[in-house]
Amino acid sequence: MNKSTEGAVSSVELVGISKKFGDSLAVDNISLSIREGEFFSLLGPSGCGKTTTLRMIAGFEQPTSGQLYIAGQPVAGVPAFRRNVNTVFQNYALFPHMDVTDNVAFGLEATHAASKTEIASRVQDALDLVRLGNYGKRRPRQLSGGQQQRVALARALVNRPAVLLLDEPLGALDQKLRKEMQIELKHLQSQVGITFIFVTHDQEEALTMSDRIAVMSNGKVLQVDSPATIYERPNCKFVADFIGQSNFFAGRITGMDSDSVTVAVGGSDGGSFAVQAPRTNGMQAGQEVTVAVRPEKIGLRRVVGSDAIHSNGLNRTPGRIQRVIYMGTSTQYVVDIPGGSTLTVERQNSGIAEPNLPRFARNTQGIDLPGDSGLVEHEEVVLEWSPAVTLLLDKLRCRLRQ
Amino acid sequence: MKQLDIKENRGLAAWVRRRPGVQAAGLLLPGLIAFGLFFVIPLLIVVGVSFTAKKAGTVDWTHWTLNNYVSLVTNFAGDFDPLYLNIFLRSLWFALLTTVICLLVGYPLAYFIARRGEKWRAALILLIMIPFWTNFLVRTYALQLIFRKEGLLNSLLLDGHIIKQPLDMMFTPGLVLFGLVYGYLPFMVLPLYASIEKFDFSLLEAAQDLGAGTFRTLRKVLLPLTMPGVVAGSILVFIPVVGSYVTSDLLGAQSSGTLMVGNTIENQFLKSQNWPLGSAMSLVLMAVVLLAIIIYFRVARGDKKGAAL
């Protein structure tokens, strides 16, 4: 039996799993411990190995090395039809020659899991669960994408598997339907209580739905954490870049004290400035690091006279606005800073007056736009952010924290 | 909750599951036997027999000779005799003409059908196929009915006072050719249709939008992209025609202008009982056919390996 640190039985456990296809290594020595009842996502760009990992759990591929446990039992060599795991496929894979009822009943009939009457009632319950109770007699080709997906869900869930695997199930749906299904899936999962393992390349989706996310790249797992931790405390540049947006600088640690470090951020033309960041284990003076700050953490305002003398404990740099990008809920500013680089700043168009910002902007028709900060291109501004949100990332490696 | 059964890793099913080679072998075995025993070996026997001496109605394995091949190009006196050569050439020529005519007639037809709406397409293809399902012999015999001296065409022409004497059309090369085209046209139309149907017709509009005239469009856009169909259809017509004998038998009665290789081989085998000679001819026929295919592929597809079949 394998247990996670909390003492609960892990639902799925991968230990040193690798998968080779010919000469290429699709999955490179990954270890994961997925807890019972959790909504766990495998997130990464195309080709990172997330789907291969899922297929190994499902039983369609066998690992080249490593051990795989489902509900505590080793499943090496056990074919897919004997595993207590069900999959929702990316293209739903509904059997076109059967109606919805037969599709959903397929698993129960194939495994002789119950009597005819019990099967019928369980099928009806599953269809009711996904709100397709009256669609039993329809054929897959008569259903919309969203409906097909719900049938695929019902077909998998009716078997009461220990784990439900979902392979980018929302990929084919349009934006609005996707958002609805995300909420539905999350709701379903908490209702049914089964472990969900969800594969996606859409980081927003993963952040919204998951209890924990495993970020993958090139066959390796880079970080496994809750969505907030992944977002606020990425382990390495890849994660910081893949999830949300980040501003990156190359820099060197020039000074350290008990709880903070000073990093000199160099510019391409010689100019540089210093930033403060929290100190963590393993930092050394003189170390080369990558500094990362998220756009929404940076505030911007006009220059104020007292700036020259006063430091308010924030990291600060002057800049000149290069571009203003209006995005509806927020506005992004691309700001040139000394040293030749640019910072992207994102500011919510809240319409609340702030000190040192023009009150409103006026558009070309003379109408006031209360959300707009009124800042325009070529304006000189000051950018500030808290040391607490300044991330220092190792230049080369991603350290795995579990 | 299902209990996972580790015993699944042992046992015959698991053993077979792990070995796709065994699965493949199992599936292939019947085909392998059928083909090895009843196709490859017989062909090898033909090769062997072609080198033996004639013994009526059976094979004489004790006498080996190259005579059969020699006699294909010489007469009894040992001089060069183009008799069989002519027959071969004529068969090739007929096959070539048949293929070309079928192509010229069949391509516009296939195009026409491919351009119709869905219901029309299915109906038209069905209509093309129906004559195909009449027995081949019977269809050819029907041609006899029409073209005989006292046949339909002549009666109509005579009654209409268009001609004074009945035309003697039977047993002419022209009639045999017509019969061949008539019999093998569906073999050309179907692959052509399959290929044209996959063609994206908006490409034609794009070409014309860019300034290409009709012929340039056809030549540079339609034809190259439907080439697989052309190749497949040509092969499916050319090869059977080279070796055919029924049409030339019924419509040509093996007269001197219409005798084909197939007829000669049939004669040797079934009438003269000269199996070795017949075998030798067959092998030469096969060699010619294979050569023709290779040449055709080189020409039509520019050295790419054809996947038309």
Add this chain to the structure above:
Amino acid sequence: MSAINYNDKPGQMNAAIVAKEQVAGHAQAGSGAQAISRPPARLALPAWLGNLLLKSNALVVFLVLYLPVVILIVFSFNAARSGVNWTGFSLDWYNKLLHDGNIGSAAIKTLIVAGFATAISTIIGTMTALALERHKFVGKVVFEGVMYLPIIIPEIVMGLSLLLFFRAVGVDLSLVTVIIAHVVFCIPFVAVIVRARLADFDRRLEEAAMDLGADELATFRKVTLPLLMPAIIGGAVMAFTLSIDDVIVTQFTAGVGSTTLPLYIYSQVRVGITPVINALSTIMLVASIGLVLTSLFLQRDPAGKKVK
């Protein structure tokens, strides 16, 4: 305060656009007052002419194709024994047909041969298609080549090779040898048809079935086979048609007393015919059409998609 990189891409673009307009302006000025000049007229068939040619070609082909068939059918009802004069409607020949023992036994033999040949070749052909489409193995290319050979080899060569083979092995010619011959040349056709469908087959459906608990055999039975059935039926119909119609190969491999219908007709047509043959052909045609229509019905894709 700071040297900001003036990477004025927008500015550069503007300059380029202005330059282009100037060039165009010069060109326009140079070519005179014409705003847009057309390229020289290209040789194009007007649409109506092209369509007319296509239509007439199709019409002629259909007429020529059907004329002999129609004549055949019409004259099966002609009271006259031979010649082309219509002497009156008569069902005599059909009567004679039904009472003709030779034809009856030939028909039965044909059906026996076709039945066995179709069944065997369909099974073997499907298995072979599965093996070729889904597995890799040593010598696959060679095997594929050999398997497709019967399609392109002249039938006469196939026929005589089997004749020699059976003689060499000492087996007498009979209906069984005919069946064997038919099986050999039918298998490739079945395999090609089934393979085409297999190539398009969505393997995810099989994975889904296994994921849901069906083992390989159950998956094949409940998912693969039903979806493959239209192609298998198509292949079977093809095999049946080829078998019923075959003359050349049958001629070489049939023993005395194994006269199939085509052989019988061939012998009659060479000698001299009565309109009984017409009647026979008409019935065979109707039967073929009926068979194909039935098979089209059976070939309806269980997934509901139209059959090509």
